[in-house]
Amino acid sequence: KAGVTQTPRYLIKTRGQQVTLSCSPISGHRSVSWYQQTPGQGLQFLFEYFSETQRNKGNFPGRFSGRQFSNSRSEMNVSTLELGDSALYLCASSLSELRGEAFFGQGTRLTVV
Amino acid sequence: SQQGEEDPQALSIQEGENATMNCSYKTSINNLQWYRQNSGRGLVHLILIRSNEREKHSGRLRVTLDTSKKSSSLLITASRAADTASYFCATGFTGGGNKLTFGTGTQLKVEL
Numbered sequence: 001k002a003g004v005t006q007t008p009r010y011l012i013k014t015r016g017q018q019v020t021l022s023c024s025p026i027s028g029h030r031s032v033s034w035y036q037q038t039p040g041q042g043l044q045f046l047f048e049y050f051s052e053t054q055r056n057k058g059n060f061p062g063r064f065s066g067r068q069f070s071n072s073r074s075e076m077n078v079s080t081l082e083l084g085d086s087a088l089y090l091c092a093s094s095l096s097e098l099r100g101e102a103f104f105g106q107g108t109r110l111t112v113v
Numbered sequence: 114s115q116q117g118e119e120d121p122q123a124l125s126i127q128e129g130e131n132a133t134m135n136c137s138y139k140t141s142i143n144n145l146q147w148y149r150q151n152s153g154r155g156l157v158h159l160i161l162i163r164s165n166e167r168e169k170h171s172g173r174l175r176v177t178l179d180t181s182k183k184s185s186s187l188l189i190t191a192s193r194a195a196d197t198a199s200y201f202c203a204t205g206f207t208g209g210g211n212k213l214t215f216g217t218g219t220q221l222k223v224e225l
Contacts, residue, residue: 045214
């Protein structure tokens with residue numbers, strides 16, 4: 001069974017630009033969550049999508065948005081990039097809330113210059 | 114903000130020794146999970162313990178959960194150099210979907 005795939009792996013963007021990150025969950029998993037990891041703030045929850053609906057949202061500004069498609073693939077968008085958005089963005093897929101385990105992709109390393 | 118703290122922040126041991134990491138959290142939970150992360154890569158799920166469980170084993174891993182103290186510990190027995198990584202606890206909440214709140218992490222270094 002293929003794992004969680006995130007693309008691209010690395011990205012360099014300029015302040016003010018926007019970026020879209022992609023995540024393909026494990027086949028059969030309908031829940032996709034996104035996390036931001038930085039040295040200063042650690043791992044922070046961005047949002048969760050389940051069956052194309054945003055189910056939970058973390059405490060991030062509206063510049064951070066996401067969506068999920070009918071095949072459960074998810075995208076995350078960050079508009080008007082700031083230097084502080086430089087981070088490792090991790091996607092996790094889960095089978096169900098009852099099971100609980102999350103399976104993570106390798107992440108997208110975003111650098112904003 | 115993060116749910117809890119882990120201690121120690123860093124731990125250095127010799128191969129073959131046991132490593133113990135502790136996690137404290139702040140609110141009621143549905144489950145607590147431990148993850149491993151190698152050098153800025155993705156997180157690997159290690160073990161999940163539910164709020165009504167007190168202890169769980171998986172291979173060389175042993176996890177305990179004390180909901181009255183809002184704390185958990187992860188014991189890795191007979192550590193190997195390949196266990197060198199950062200370890201994070203994460204908590205899930207009833208009604209929280211699959212949202213996980215992570216601790217600050219423990220950096221484990223196992224030396225030959």
